[in-house]
Amino acid sequence: MIHLTIDNRDIEVRQTMTVLEAARANGISIPTLCYHEAVAPYAACRLCMVEINTPRGGKPGPDRPGRIVAACAQPCEQGLTVQTNSPRVQAARRVTAELLMASGEHLPLVQAIARAMGAEHAATTLPPNDCILCGLCVRACDELVGAHAISLVERGLDKKIAPPFEITSAACIACATCVLICPTGAIMLKDIAPSLPHPQPLAHEARGDKSPPQPLAHEARGVKSPPQPLSHEARGDKSPPQPLSHEARGDKSPPQLLPYEERGVKSPPSFVGKGAGGLGSHDARTCRVCGEATLPRVFADAEYLLNLPIERDQKAEVQAL
Amino acid sequence: MMTARKIENAAQLAAYRVALQRAHDPQQRCLTLCGGTGCRAYGAERVLASAKEHANGDVQVRMTGCHGFCEKGPIVVIQPAGIFYQRVQPKDIDSIVHETIAHDHIIERLLYTDPATGGKIEREHDVPFYARQTRLLLNQNGLLDPTNIDEYIALGGYASLAQALMDDGENIIEQITRSGLRGRGGAGFPTGVKWRTMRDGIRNRKVEIGNWKIQPPTSNFQFLTSNFQPPTSNRGYIICNADEGDPGAYMDRSLMEGNPHRIIEGMIIGAYAVGATRGYVYIRTEYPLAVKHLRGALQQARAWGLLGKNILGSGFDFDIEVRLGAGAFVCGEETALMASIEGRTGEPRPRPPYPAQRGLWGKPTIINNVKTWASAPLILERGADWYANIGTAKSKGTMIFSLVGKVMNTGLVEVPMGITLRELIFGIGGGIPNGKEFKAAQIGGPSGGCLAAEHLDTPIDYESLSSLGAIVGSGGLVVADEDTCMVDLARYFMNFVQEESCGKCTPCRVGTKAMLDILTRITQGRGEDGDLERLEELARAVKDSSLCGLGQTAPNPVLTTLRYFREEYREHIYAGQCRARVCKGLIRYEIIPELCTGCLVCLRNCAQKAITGEKLKPHVIDDALCGKCGVCQALCRFDAVKIVTGVPVAALAV
Numbered sequence: 001m002i003h004l005t006i007d008n009r010d011i012e013v014r015q016t017m018t019v020l021e022a023a024r025a026n027g028i029s030i031p032t033l034c035y036h037e038a039v040a041p042y043a044a045c046r047l048c049m050v051e052i053n054t055p056r057g058g059k060p061g062p063d064r065p066g067r068i069v070a071a072c073a074q075p076c077e078q079g080l081t082v083q084t085n086s087p088r089v090q091a092a093r094r095v096t097a098e099l100l101m102a103s104g105e106h107l108p109l110v111q112a113i114a115r116a117m118g119a120e121h122a123a124t125t126l127p128p129n130d131c132i133l134c135g136l137c138v139r140a141c142d143e144l145v146g147a148h149a150i151s152l153v154e155r156g157l158d159k160k161i162a163p164p165f166e167i168t169s170a171a172c173i174a175c176a177t178c179v180l181i182c183p184t185g186a187i188m189l190k191d192i193a194p195s196l197p198h199p200q201p202l203a204h205e206a207r208g209d210k211s212p213p214q215p216l217a218h219e220a221r222g223v224k225s226p227p228q229p230l231s232h233e234a235r236g237d238k239s240p241p242q243p244l245s246h247e248a249r250g251d252k253s254p255p256q257l258l259p260y261e262e263r264g265v266k267s268p269p270s271f272v273g274k275g276a277g278g279l280g281s282h283d284a285r286t287c288r289v290c291g292e293a294t295l296p297r298v299f300a301d302a303e304y305l306l307n308l309p310i311e312r313d314q315k316a317e318v319q320a321l
Numbered sequence: 322m323m324t325a326r327k328i329e330n331a332a333q334l335a336a337y338r339v340a341l342q343r344a345h346d347p348q349q350r351c352l353t354l355c356g357g358t359g360c361r362a363y364g365a366e367r368v369l370a371s372a373k374e375h376a377n378g379d380v381q382v383r384m385t386g387c388h389g390f391c392e393k394g395p396i397v398v399i400q401p402a403g404i405f406y407q408r409v410q411p412k413d414i415d416s417i418v419h420e421t422i423a424h425d426h427i428i429e430r431l432l433y434t435d436p437a438t439g440g441k442i443e444r445e446h447d448v449p450f451y452a453r454q455t456r457l458l459l460n461q462n463g464l465l466d467p468t469n470i471d472e473y474i475a476l477g478g479y480a481s482l483a484q485a486l487m488d489d490g491e492n493i494i495e496q497i498t499r500s501g502l503r504g505r506g507g508a509g510f511p512t513g514v515k516w517r518t519m520r521d522g523i524r525n526r527k528v529e530i531g532n533w534k535i536q537p538p539t540s541n542f543q544f545l546t547s548n549f550q551p552p553t554s555n556r557g558y559i560i561c562n563a564d565e566g567d568p569g570a571y572m573d574r575s576l577m578e579g580n581p582h583r584i585i586e587g588m589i590i591g592a593y594a595v596g597a598t599r600g601y602v603y604i605r606t607e608y609p610l611a612v613k614h615l616r617g618a619l620q621q622a623r624a625w626g627l628l629g630k631n632i633l634g635s636g637f638d639f640d641i642e643v644r645l646g647a648g649a650f651v652c653g654e655e656t657a658l659m660a661s662i663e664g665r666t667g668e669p670r671p672r673p674p675y676p677a678q679r680g681l682w683g684k685p686t687i688i689n690n691v692k693t694w695a696s697a698p699l700i701l702e703r704g705a706d707w708y709a710n711i712g713t714a715k716s717k718g719t720m721i722f723s724l725v726g727k728v729m730n731t732g733l734v735e736v737p738m739g740i741t742l743r744e745l746i747f748g749i750g751g752g753i754p755n756g757k758e759f760k761a762a763q764i765g766g767p768s769g770g771c772l773a774a775e776h777l778d779t780p781i782d783y784e785s786l787s788s789l790g791a792i793v794g795s796g797g798l799v800v801a802d803e804d805t806c807m808v809d810l811a812r813y814f815m816n817f818v819q820e821e822s823c824g825k826c827t828p829c830r831v832g833t834k835a836m837l838d839i840l841t842r843i844t845q846g847r848g849e850d851g852d853l854e855r856l857e858e859l860a861r862a863v864k865d866s867s868l869c870g871l872g873q874t875a876p877n878p879v880l881t882t883l884r885y886f887r888e889e890y891r892e893h894i895y896a897g898q899c900r901a902r903v904c905k906g907l908i909r910y911e912i913i914p915e916l917c918t919g920c921l922v923c924l925r926n927c928a929q930k931a932i933t934g935e936k937l938k939p940h941v942i943d944d945a946l947c948g949k950c951g952v953c954q955a956l957c958r959f960d961a962v963k964i965v966t967g968v969p970v971a972a973l974a975v
Binding site: 041042043044045046049068069070073074075088091092094095096098099100102103123124126133135151152153154155156157158159 | 649651666668670671673819820821822823824825826827828830831832834835838858859861862863865866867868
């Protein structure tokens with residue numbers, strides 16, 4: 001066990017912990033975006049920045065500013081002094097939020113970050129993009145699934161997530177891990193595996209039922225007689241409804257699915273698009289598999305993800321002790 | 322070249338060297354021709370062809386590495402006298418061979434003229450450009466043929482290696498530490514400390530810091546593209562960082578082109594000292610000649626038994642592989658470089674763990690710059706104390722600067738640490754051409770800073786420069802005169818970094834773009850009140866919060882120009898004025914009617930058809946159509962076209 005100081009609190013942790021883990025284990029919150037317990041730290045979003053002073057250089061002071069590092073990737077060290085909310089850290093986080101807003105101002109997650117960091121305006125204007133390049137999907141695919149189906153390609157502002165050569169990867173097993181770990185909903189399963197069917201209810205045998213589900217009898221429902229469809233006569237129709245044949249509709253041939261060019265679409269469905277339009281809905285309530293608004297919200301609130309500072313009632317805590 | 326023969330021990334190497342030296346006649350006339358990329362661009366290869374044609378039996382013709390005085394290429398030096406001919410053309414070779422070599426007759430017109438005295442200078446070492454330098458790393462560049470290992474051995478090469486292999490690794494590291502050598506890649510980390518960490522890491526004397534989840538070793542790209550297996554049995558690696566990419570810097574290239582064996586020898590010594598078994602040279606694809614010479618040198622060193630299994634009978638195995646970079650500036654950053662060697666995307670990762678703790682393929686790894694490796698044999702040969710006597714208290718040894726931009730003598734300059742900028746630019750560099758005024762020195766490339774005239778007497782060492790907001794960096798030194806706009810210069814470097822950012826972390830990816838947007842607006846005459854404060858805020862945040870050295874140093878040109886040339890920024894924004902008359906949005910071309918003769922030359926040559934007028938009557942430039950190309954000014958023989966600045970064009974349009 002080693003001792004370090006986080007926000008003037010002396011903390012004892014295991015040597016193998018990172019500063020972020022040590023802080024969270026002791027109820028000190030540090031905002032994160034590209035961090036996830038399940039995958040290796042990536043240190044790219046720069047929201048978890050803290051100011052550190054190592055014991056080798058003496059006591060921190062105004063003449064000895066600390067080093068700004070990413071807490072998620074900084075190992076704990078005996079005698080380390082950490083400030084999670086110094087003015088320098090706050091300024092750096094606010095600017096980072098303004099930079100994230102440049103291409104992600106429309107995203108609820110980025111809006112929440114901006115609110116929390118006090119960022120008001122985007123630092124510059126870039127084409128809107130749902131993807132914030134946190135790299136969680138790539139790490140999940142590599143480390144959790146082991147499929148290595150996607151990676152970060154290109155450089156700088158052109159950087160994006162894509163399968164090799166930007167063609168659907170044979171390595172992808174359509175497990176949807178990337179879809180579920182994505183904090184902004186930038187990846188939709190239908191983009192990855194367009195032919196994948198909507199999940200079907202299991203057959204009754206698979207559920208362990210002896211017989212298929214039976215509708216309750218009308219007596220059990222308190223209805224006196226079973227429901228009767230109205231006959232077509234009762235509806236006033238002379239004959240039962242018949243679908244029109246294509247000839248009757250005046251078409252020469254049965255309906256054909258048009259190729260995408262003729263539908264006025266420029267390219268086949270892409271993997272991860274660049275603009276807001278190409279990526280499906282940003283609404284977390286939308287089913288990410290079929291795109292229909294049926295599933296409950298799968299993702300926790302942005303505020304939870306960010307692990308924003310929780311207002312602590314210190315008096316109550318003292319009294320409880 | 323003698324026949325390839327494996328040298329089995331140090332005694333054989335010494336005997337071989339003596340034999341080579343005996344076979345060489347010191348009075349043998351030799352025409353050495355600079356074969357650096359600079360001189361080749363001036364046509365050195367045609368000069369070589371002509372020399373081979375004219376040379377008869379008693380003249381040796383040799384193409385050497387870069388002599389450094391690139392301004393005056395192609396350079397020919399007649400050895401052993403050291404007669405220095407500059408700007409030599411193929412037609413001059415005939416007279417050189419028949420007059421200078423045959424009859425010791427000096428050809429006046431090819432000699433270098435000292436601009437200070439107007440006198441002609443005969444010998445290479447008397448040329449002020451060379452006389453004021455301390456050439457420790459570059460000294461052999463002009464003497465030996467880099468494609469022939471024998472010439473390097475004859476000059477004492479690989480003697481330090483033989484000596485090192487009989488010593489203990491601890492002692493070698495002790496010597497390097499005592500010499501005070503610091504990393505020449507720019508950051509200036511003490512080399513001895515780095516080597517010590519690696520040696521301890523390999524021997525597991527220290528517990529590593531932190532629980533590091535090792536990066537997954539493979540990616541889909543590796544499955545697709547590569548048939549290599551990460552070598553698993555190795556204990557550790559050493560890497561030579563030859564991914565030189567700063568605009569205007571080319572000293573690493575010249576060393577690799579001119580003296581590849583010095584680097585290889587340094588790497589073997591380093592590997593032996595720390596206990597590494599494999600080395601890599603990571604070099605840019607854009608340096609084809611350096612790659613060729615380095616590969617040839619490695620092949621020769623292997624054939625001579627100086628590389629590979631059981632080097633010089635010591636039982637030490639070590640080999641070096643050349644890896645080519647694919648054109649990303651960020652791969653000069655050590656963790657990105659390792660990722661690139663491993664076959665992954667060239668992206669940096671946070672440190673710790675430092676490469677010396679856990680580097681290439683998870684093994685302890687040392688990454689040093691070309692110049693650092695090349696310094697190692699020198700320190701062992703002449704002693705740590707000798708090296709520690711050169712330079713300042715904290716920065717030891719010599720530094721190679723590539724002196725470029727608005728300076729008389731452009732080229733590679735090797736000077737002791739602690740020399741002043743004034744000596745470098747006005748002493749060795751010969752001052753600013755065309756009688757212009759010195760304005761700034763941009764030192765350290767896109768990561769460095771702009772120093773003003775008030776800093777000319779500052780000693781150049783790691784500490785002084787960093788206190789001024791610049792860095793020694795790789796040694797790029799771009800001189801700016803009064804015709805350089807500092808805002809435009811800052812914009813140029815920001816544009817470079819923005820394009821080269823790998824895009825992994827937000828501050829560098831978007832922050833550089835945000836700063837570039839503001840700088841571009843200012844240079845276009847659309848600067849606003851508060852821009853400078855915003856620029857400073859962004860620069861500080863990007864400097865603080867970026868993941869790797871690229872982003873952390875990217876704001877340096879902006880911060881230093883804001884610090885030392887703030888007035889110029891303010892003129893751009895509030896007065897609509899660019900005093901250097903560079904920013905197109907802030908200048909107008911005007912014809913002075915009193916001087917214009919109405920000769921129609923500018924009118925006919927204007928690509929935009931912006932000039933109107935009649936023969937023998939003063940012409941007028943229509944500012945709305947003018948493309949600010951400057952052709953009219955260049956062609957006017959009456960100096961009637963002038964550039965006016967002070968009113969932003971945007972304001973005129975309103």
